[in-house]
Amino acid sequence: MCSRSVGEPRAAAAPRKYPDEFRERAVREVRTTGRPIAHVAKNLGIHKEALCGWVRRAEADAGERDDRLTTAEPGESKQLRVERAIFQRVTRYDEERLRSALDHVPPAEYERGRWRQQEAAPQSA
Incomplete structure (x- = not known):
């Protein structure tokens, strides 16, 4: 009989994790024998879609596919996102410091003040 009582929710089955050696052997078999993935x-x-995904990843790693990321690329793109976020934060901070140091004058207002100063200054000939 079943050990769980009536009305108790079922635990979701954890996805099977296959060892890397098994994955490599399966992909190698598909690629060398030419037999269908199924x-x-x-x-x-194993499920045919799991093997299909492994074959696609291996092809991307070998440079045979452009439509999928290689194994290393997700880590690289994460690092780029982190660097970009840091750069944006630093830039925003620098801009705020610059505005506060200069009492930020909008460009149009700055130009009007500049023209007034030039008009008020005596013209030397």
């Missing part, structure tokens, strides 16, 4: 997956006892 046949290889059935022989290995």
